Amino acid sequence: MNKVTDNFFVSSQIDEGDISFLKEQGIDLVICNRPNGEEPNQTNFELIEETCKKAEIDFIHLPMVPGDLSPELITETKNLIDQTKKTLAYCRTGTRCINLWACANAIDNDIDETIELATNAGYDLGHLRPLLEVLNSTSS
Numbered sequence: 001m002n003k004v005t006d007n008f009f010v011s012s013q014i015d016e017g018d019i020s021f022l023k024e025q026g027i028d029l030v031i032c033n034r035p036n037g038e039e040p041n042q043t044n045f046e047l048i049e050e051t052c053k054k055a056e057i058d059f060i061h062l063p064m065v066p067g068d069l070s071p072e073l074i075t076e077t078k079n080l081i082d083q084t085k086k087t088l089a090y091c092r093t094g095t096r097c098i099n100l101w102a103c104a105n106a107i108d109n110d111i112d113e114t115i116e117l118a119t120n121a122g123y124d125l126g127h128l129r130p131l132l133e134v135l136n137s138t139s140s
Contacts, residue, residue, distance in 0.1 A: 001025070002094060002121040008081065010097040010121065011090045015043040016051040023055045028085040031077075033096045035063040058085070064096045069103065074135070078104035098123045106132035 001011045001022075009027075013034070022030065030052050032045040045061050052059040060080060064073055077100040080087065089097035098118050102125050105114045111132045118125040125132075 001088060002098075002123075004098065004101060004117050004121045007084055007086050008101060009086075009088045010094040010101065010123075011088060012093050013042060014048060014088075014090050016047050019048070019051045019055050019057065022088055023057060026086050027057060027088050029058040029060065029080065029083070029087040031060045031062055031080060031087060031089040031097070033062055033064045033089055033091040033100060035065065038092060062100075064091070064100065066096065069099060069131075073100055074103045074107075077101060078107055081105065095123065098125065099128065102128055102132060103135055106135045109136075111136055 001009045003009050014022075014030075019030075030048065032048065034042075034045070036042065036044045036046075049059040049061065062073065062076055062080075081101065081104050089101065091097050098121065102114050102118050105117075111129065114132060115125050115129065
């Protein structure tokens with residue numbers, strides 16, 4: 001689990017056994033940015049969703065196919081971030097999650113700070129700068 005901000009964390013694939021730890025960490029919302037069936041032995045999101053519900057953690061399935069960074073996904077991610085719940089987003093490696101977060105965050109926030117927060121979480125998003133600048137400029 002990589003900390004991006006005090007309220008947003010990203011991680012690689014989780015399974016139902018991780019939910020009690022997430023509850024202990026105060027996670028209020030889990031976002032799955034991964035469709036089912038991407039690889040063998042992947043835990044289906046429905047099982048994680050069911051376990052989250054039992055632990056009283058909100059769950060959202062917001063799948064992103066690699067390379068499909070759509071405006072709808074960015075908008076929905078921004079709506080979720082704006083709720084300021086302590087959130088963990090996961091996918092296969094965490095990369096889709098951090099890309100979505102950065103695009104959503106850049107709409108209202110400084111691009112250099114957005115890239116720095118991602119870097120501190122272990123992700124180099126320098127290649128996204130042109131897109132983040134477009135997203136930031138269209139929000140003004």
